[in-house]
Amino acid sequence: MSAAVAAERxxxxxxxxxxxxxxxxxxxxxxxxxxxxxxxxxxxxxxxKDILEDxxxxxxxxxxxxIVLLMRQVDLSISSILGLTAYxxxxxxxxxxxxxxxxxxxxxxxGGAALGALNGGLVAWGGVxxxxxxxxxxxxxxxxDFAWVKGAQINATSLPGHFxxxxxxxxxxxxxxxxxxxxxxxxxxxxxxHYPAGREYFALGSNEEAxxxxxxxxxxxxxxxxxxxxxxxGFAGVLFTARFGTVDATAGTGLELHVIAACVVGGVAxxxxxxxxxxxxxGALLLATISNALVxxxxxxxxxxxxxxxxxxxxxxxxxxxxxxxxALMRSGRRHG
Amino acid sequence: xxxxxxxxxxxxxxxxxxGAVALRDVSLxxxxxxxxxxxxxxxxxxxTLVRILAGVIEPDSGHILLNGRKQIFRNPAExxxxxxxxxxxxxxxxxxxxxxxxxxxxRQPRRSWGRIDHxxxxxxxxxxxxxxxxxxxPARLVRGLSIAGQQLVEIAKALSYEARVLIMDEPxxxxxxxxxxxxxxxxxxxxxQGVAILFITxxxxxxxxxxxxxxxxxxxxxxxxxxxxxxxxxQVVRLMVGRVLxxxxxxxxxxxxxxxxxxxxxxxxxxxxxxxxxxxxxEIVALAGLVGAGRSxxxxxxxxxxxxxxxxxxxxxxxxxxGDPRAAMRMGLALVPEDRRQQGLVLDLSIxxxxxxxxxxxxxxxxxxxxxxxxxxxxxxxxxxKLKFRRLSDAVATLSGGNQQKVVLSKWLATxxxxxxxxxxxxxxxxxxxAELHHLIAGLARQELAVLMVSSELPEVLGMAxxxxxxxxxxxxxxxxxxxxxxxxxxxxxxxQEGALGPARDPA
Numbered sequence: 001m002s003a004a005v006a007a008e009r010x011x012x013x014x015x016x017x018x019x020x021x022x023x024x025x026x027x028x029x030x031x032x033x034x035x036x037x038x039x040x041x042x043x044x045x046x047x048x049k050d051i052l053e054d055x056x057x058x059x060x061x062x063x064x065x066x067i068v069l070l071m072r073q074v075d076l077s078i079s080s081i082l083g084l085t086a087y088x089x090x091x092x093x094x095x096x097x098x099x100x101x102x103x104x105x106x107x108x109x110x111g112g113a114a115l116g117a118l119n120g121g122l123v124a125w126g127g128v129x130x131x132x133x134x135x136x137x138x139x140x141x142x143x144x145d146f147a148w149v150k151g152a153q154i155n156a157t158s159l160p161g162h163f164x165x166x167x168x169x170x171x172x173x174x175x176x177x178x179x180x181x182x183x184x185x186x187x188x189x190x191x192x193x194h195y196p197a198g199r200e201y202f203a204l205g206s207n208e209e210a211x212x213x214x215x216x217x218x219x220x221x222x223x224x225x226x227x228x229x230x231x232x233x234g235f236a237g238v239l240f241t242a243r244f245g246t247v248d249a250t251a252g253t254g255l256e257l258h259v260i261a262a263c264v265v266g267g268v269a270x271x272x273x274x275x276x277x278x279x280x281x282x283g284a285l286l287l288a289t290i291s292n293a294l295v296x297x298x299x300x301x302x303x304x305x306x307x308x309x310x311x312x313x314x315x316x317x318x319x320x321x322x323x324x325x326x327x328a329l330m331r332s333g334r335r336h337g
Numbered sequence: 338x339x340x341x342x343x344x345x346x347x348x349x350x351x352x353x354x355x356g357a358v359a360l361r362d363v364s365l366x367x368x369x370x371x372x373x374x375x376x377x378x379x380x381x382x383x384x385t386l387v388r389i390l391a392g393v394i395e396p397d398s399g400h401i402l403l404n405g406r407k408q409i410f411r412n413p414a415e416x417x418x419x420x421x422x423x424x425x426x427x428x429x430x431x432x433x434x435x436x437x438x439x440x441x442x443x444r445q446p447r448r449s450w451g452r453i454d455h456x457x458x459x460x461x462x463x464x465x466x467x468x469x470x471x472x473x474x475p476a477r478l479v480r481g482l483s484i485a486g487q488q489l490v491e492i493a494k495a496l497s498y499e500a501r502v503l504i505m506d507e508p509x510x511x512x513x514x515x516x517x518x519x520x521x522x523x524x525x526x527x528x529x530q531g532v533a534i535l536f537i538t539x540x541x542x543x544x545x546x547x548x549x550x551x552x553x554x555x556x557x558x559x560x561x562x563x564x565x566x567x568x569x570x571x572q573v574v575r576l577m578v579g580r581v582l583x584x585x586x587x588x589x590x591x592x593x594x595x596x597x598x599x600x601x602x603x604x605x606x607x608x609x610x611x612x613x614x615x616x617x618x619x620e621i622v623a624l625a626g627l628v629g630a631g632r633s634x635x636x637x638x639x640x641x642x643x644x645x646x647x648x649x650x651x652x653x654x655x656x657x658x659x660g661d662p663r664a665a666m667r668m669g670l671a672l673v674p675e676d677r678r679q680q681g682l683v684l685d686l687s688i689x690x691x692x693x694x695x696x697x698x699x700x701x702x703x704x705x706x707x708x709x710x711x712x713x714x715x716x717x718x719x720x721x722x723k724l725k726f727r728r729l730s731d732a733v734a735t736l737s738g739g740n741q742q743k744v745v746l747s748k749w750l751a752t753x754x755x756x757x758x759x760x761x762x763x764x765x766x767x768x769x770x771x772a773e774l775h776h777l778i779a780g781l782a783r784q785e786l787a788v789l790m791v792s793s794e795l796p797e798v799l800g801m802a803x804x805x806x807x808x809x810x811x812x813x814x815x816x817x818x819x820x821x822x823x824x825x826x827x828x829x830x831x832x833x834q835e836g837a838l839g840p841a842r843d844p845a
Contacts, residue, residue, distance in 0.1 A: 194452040196445060199434065203442060206431035213393070213429050214442045215414025273433035 021267060024282045028289060035293040042296045045173040052178040053167055055288035057082075057240050060181045061259045062266070062280035063188050064232030069263055070192075071225050072205040072272025073123060073130035078233040079255040080141030081115045085237030086251045087145065090154030097160055104163075105238050112234015113227045115141060120226030124219040130226075138256065142249075149249035156245025166242040177239055181281075184232075189277045201225060205272025261308055262287050265315045287311065342405040343368045344533045345390065345421060345502045350399035352385055359385040361558045362399070367502055367533040372524065374544035374565065375537045377554035378577050383537050386554070387506050390535070391423040392416030414443075422495030423504045428487035432480035437462040439479050440494045465493045469523055485516045492523060503527060504535040509543060521547055539627065540832060541570050553577055571825075578795075578824050586772075586800030587779035593803065594618030596653075597756050597787035598670075600639065603648035608634045609811035612648065616756065621778070621788040623802035623819075625795070626831045631811040632791040633675055636758045639789075640672040641665045652756060666695070671754035673745055675761045675791070681745040684734040688726055689715045691733050691744050696751045718747035722777060739763075742774060750781075757781065760791045775801060795824040807831050 036043040061078055068075040085108040092104055115137070122133040156164060167177045192198035200221050203211045212218055241247050260270075266283025268275030290311070291304045343366035352360040360382045367373055377383050388394045390401065392410030401408050403419055410416040416423075430439050437458045438445070446461065448454040462475035471489050473482075479490065488508055495503050503524075509517045524534060524547065538544055544551060545565060552562040553576045561576050596615050603612035609631035616622050624632040638645040644660045651657065652668045662672075674680035682691050692715040693700060700710045715729055722743040726736060733744055742762065749757070762778065763771040778801065782788050792798050798805055805822050807815040807830040815830040 194455075196443065196453060199438060199442070199445075199453070202433055203431045203438075206433040207429065210429040210431055213391075213413045215412065215417060216443065273431070 021276075021279050021282065024266065024279070024286060028282065028286050031286075031289055031293060035296055039296045042293065047292070047296070049170075049173045049175060051285075051288055051292050052173070053175055053243060054292065055285050056175070056177045056181045057236050057243060058255070058259055058262060058288065059281040059284040060184060060236045060239065061233060061255065062262050062284050063185055063277045064229035064236075065256075065259050065263050066268050066275055066277045066280045067188075067192070067201055067225050068130070068229045069260075069268045069270060070201040070205045070272060070275060071222060072208070073222070073225070074134065074260065074270075075116075075119060075130065075226065075229045075233075076134040076256045077115070077119060077137040077141055078229065078236075078259060079252040080138050080145065081112050081230055081233040082237040082240055082252040082255065083145045083249065084115070084141055084148075085111050085234040086240045086247045087149055087154065087237075087249065089238045089241040090159065090247050093159050093163065094154065101163055101166070105235060108238035109231045109235040112237065113231035115234070116227040116230015117223065119230060120223035123226065124222040142253070146249045151249070153246065153248040154241070159241070159245060163242055164245055166239070177243060180239070185277050185281050192277065197221075197224075202273055205274075207273075258287070258308070259284070261312045265311050267315070269319060270316075283315075341368065343402070344404060346402040347386070347389065347396075348399055348402060350386070350389060350396040350401075352389065352394065352396050358557050360389070360396070361556075363554070363557075363559045364399075365552055365559070365562070367535055369501070369531040369533050370528050371550055372528055372534040372536055372548040374548035374551040375535055375554065376541070376544060376551060376573060376577055381554040381577070382557040383554055384506065385557075387423060387425075387504055387535075387537065390416070390421060390502075390504055392421075417498065420499070420501035421504065422498070422500035422502065424488065424491045424495060424506065424508050426507045428484065428491050430479045430482075430487055430490060432478065434479060435459075435476055436473060436479055436482075436490055436493075437475040439490055440465070440475070440497050444498065461497070462493060465496055469493065469496075470519065488520070492520070496527075500532065502533045502535070504537075506537045507539065508536075509538060509540065517543075541573060544573075545570060574825055574828070587776050593620040594785055598639070598789065599649075599651040599654075601649050601651075603635065603638055603645055603650065605634065605638055605643065605646050607811075609638070609808075610647075612638075612813060614806055614813065614816075616787045616789055618755070618785045618787050619782050620803050621782050621790060621801055622804045622806060623798040624789065624791045624806050624808055625798045625827050626808035628793060630808040630831065632808050633760050635808070636672060636760055636789065636791060639665075640670055640758055642672070666752060666754075669753075669755035671695075671749035671752055671757050673749050673757070673759040673762065675764070677741055677745050681748075682733050682741060685732050687730045688719070688724075688733055688736075688744055689729045692718060692747045692751060695748050714751055715747070718751060722747055722750075723773065739771070739774065743777075746774075746777070754786070756787045756789070758789050761793065762790060763792075763794070763797060771797075795827060798822075798827065799824065809833055 032043060041047055061082070065075060065078060088111065089104055089108060092099055092107065119130070119134050119137055122128045122137075123130045126133070165176070166180075167175050170176045171179065192201065200211070200216050203214070203216060204218060204221055208218060211221075237252070240252060244251075262284035263275070263280040264270060264283070265286060266275070266279040266281065268280050268283075287308055290307055294301070294304055294307070346364070346366040348364050349362050350360060350364070351358070351362055363382070363386060365373075365375075365386070375383050375386070385394070389396050390410075392413045392415050395409060395411065401410065408419070410419070410421075431442070434442070437455070440462045441458050446454040446457040448457075459475045466473055466475065466489075469489065469492065471493075473486060473489065479487065482490070508520060521543075524536075528534060536544065536548055548565050550563065551565045551568065551573065553560045553573060555577060594617050597618045597620075598616040600612055600614050600616075604610040612635055614622070624635065626632050634643065637643045639650050639657070641657065641660050641662045641664065649656055652665075652670060655668060657668055657670070658664050683694070689711050693711045696714070697706065700707050700714065702710075712729060718724070719726065719729065724743045724747070725740050733741055736744065759778070763774050775797070778788060778790070790798075790801065792801075799819065799822055802819045805817045805819060805827060806813050807817070807827055809831055814833070817826065
């Protein structure tokens with residue numbers, strides 16, 4: 001029976017997909033070691049700390065974006081949500097310097113969730129394609145940010161020291177910021193794998209019609225996915241302020257495409273149903289390492305975007321090759337029954 | 338077994354889509370331990386009935402009885418929770434999830450903290466597969482499984498929630514003999530456990546071998562129902578076809594001209610093989626067969642939309658290069674595709690834009706298009722095809738199905754083809770427009786156009802074609818003169834049975 005034969009062959013395909021994450025790690029390690037060979041300070045405590053500080057916020061945004069991408073949707077508005085909550089964080093601390101940090105974090109997440117709910121509502125109930133809906137809210141949220149901030153700027157000097165300590169202090173070379181993000185990645189990765197709700201994101205992106213027939217409430221799931229993504233972006237805004245100290249109305253502009261690129265490099269399929277938050281985070285780490293390596297090697301900064309683009313194309317090409325390979329297997333399996 | 342309350346029954350169920358009646362006052366009862374065959378032609382309403390029973394759509398009138406109690410399933414989950422499992426023609430699975438997850442989605446066993454117990458789900462599905470005698474690893478992804486494998490996953494799914502009613506919509510269409518035998522072994526075991534089964538098939542001998550009762554639908558209405566022992570296969574075929582061939586069709590001409598298209602040994606791996614035939618000027622040849630027999634693929638292979646892997650195609654003695662539709666167009670071929678909304682038209686564009694899409698190059702004046710010429714050529718075809726429209730600048734989406742099809746036709750006829758490949762020329766078009774299109778095509782053939790037509794509607798095949806080529810599983814299995822063929826003889830060849838057999842399967 002050919003099903004058994006096909007089982008063996010696509011076992012190979014599944015193995016390939018797993019190798020993807022291992023391969024990313026290998027590229028990452030090779031890059032880090034090669035750069036360190038030329039500039040030993042690259043892997044020194046300060047070097048590692050720099051990379052981790054740089055990647056933390058992006059990697060966190062990748063978690064939310066991965067959830068949305070798994071559903072075969074996209075959220076472009078995350079950078080504007082981040083911009084709003086980043087400024088709100090600064091404004092809160094200026095108004096109430098004694099405010100506890102967890103409360104500020106909660107406010108950021110809840111605010112982001114509310115904005116995410118708007119995205120989700122537009123997509124799930126309004127039937128607006130997410131690309132258009134979130135492109136719209138990308139500009140609307142940013143516009144609201146400008147209207148509110150009006151050219152003002154928050155500086156590190158007006159923020160409490162223990163809040164800025166999230167980014168500057170830590171365990172060894174690992175800042176608290178990175179620890180929080182790693183914890184959230186592990187938590188959400190585990191939830192996506194081990195909870196029915198998590199599996200529904202994969203199911204939805206894998207075959208929406210089948211999801212409907214299986215009794216999954218598709219609209220509710222879409223809404224919740226966008227709310228998660230918004231909440232994470234809102235929370236990331238709080239961390240952004242802790243990391244940079246300086247926030248104005250342009251905070252985070254352009255980050256959304258960088259995040260989507262990191263997700264795709266990390267093996268999240270833009271066509272839905274495939275990927276992991278860990279992979280996306282590794283993708284973000286790889287891109288951040290490359291940009292730091294380029295600085296460390298004194299390569300002109302404009303190469304960074306070219307390389308990021310090339311990585312993206314390589315990742316998508318790899319996905320296409322694997323997809324064609326699988327399709328060929330399915331075809332050959334079909335006729336001989 | 339017909340005494341007692343049926344597990345699931347429909348009472349006077351009707352359903353219309355837009356103006357078209359899909360189902361008219363159908364009452365059907367499914368009893369435990371009984372396999373019930375649902376038979377009927379393309380578009381007879383079988384799939385609509387299945388979708389109502391499965392809770393995918395709600396009937397306009399009538400209702401469902403579940404264990405004698407009135408019930409309407411508002412969504413598939415309600416039907417599933419009531420114990421109704423459906424195995425669709427095309428499996429509805431999640432390719433990116435594991436087999437175990439596909440089987441148990443929404444009902445996975447849990448361990449502490451509400452987490453999914455992956456180990457126990459794998460074991461549960463492995464046990465189901467063991468019972469079915471299936472060697473599939475529950476932990477592997479569904480992506481890459483053969484159709485047969487996917488169907489086994491669907492069956493395991495139905496078994497896992499102990500379905501009391503199992504509805505199977507042509508489950509054997511894609512299976513080999515051995516796989517079919519295994520499927521029926523499972524079905525018989527379920528029957529012994531008191532499950533009610535509704536079985537839709539176009540293979541009559543399967544229905545007669547496995548079912549105890551049958552129901553025949555025609556044009557959305559129930560024409561007959563009863564214990565299967567009371568019927569003969571040929572009787573059932575007559576009930577399904579049930580109409581006299583209308584004399585709407587234009588008269589045949591008989592004489593044919595010089596060879597126009599010569600196809601030799603055409604093949605594409607896993608789709609069709611060894612396709613040999615000639616098509617003459619002024620001749621209409623029909624490719625008949627079941628959906629999935631490879632008819633449309635042959636048209637696409639000839640025209641060059643799909644790469645062909647072997648064989649040659651000559652038009653008027655010159656070879657058409659493979660995989661090059663532009664070359665085919667230059668050599669006088671035109672292809673009117675099956676799905677006009679998806680492949681034939683840009684619905685939001687105007688009649689003019691659509692009708693001139695294939696001839697833009699010829700109409701160009703220097704680097705610019707020529708609106709006057711575009712309008713002139715569209716107007717000419719609109720009057721020749723008796724197109725009904727308000728303004729030529731109206732969007733094609735505003736036209737009726739028949740008139741949309743005329744726009745597709747004029748788009749290709751504007752290229753002045755000498756060989757017309759046409760796929761399902763009248764699908765979804767009302768009777769009046771159908772007859773008009775038939776006369777139109779026959780008229781074109783009288784003007785020396787060579788026509789190769791794919792159609793799933795047997796009356797159309799018999800009424801239009803000078804010759805009929807019957808395809809089965811990617812091969813031409815028979816040729817008949819249009820005058821000598823009957824619906825029964827074409828169906829018998831298409832399904833590989835002598836005597837009586839059901840017609841083509843419903844489009845999914």
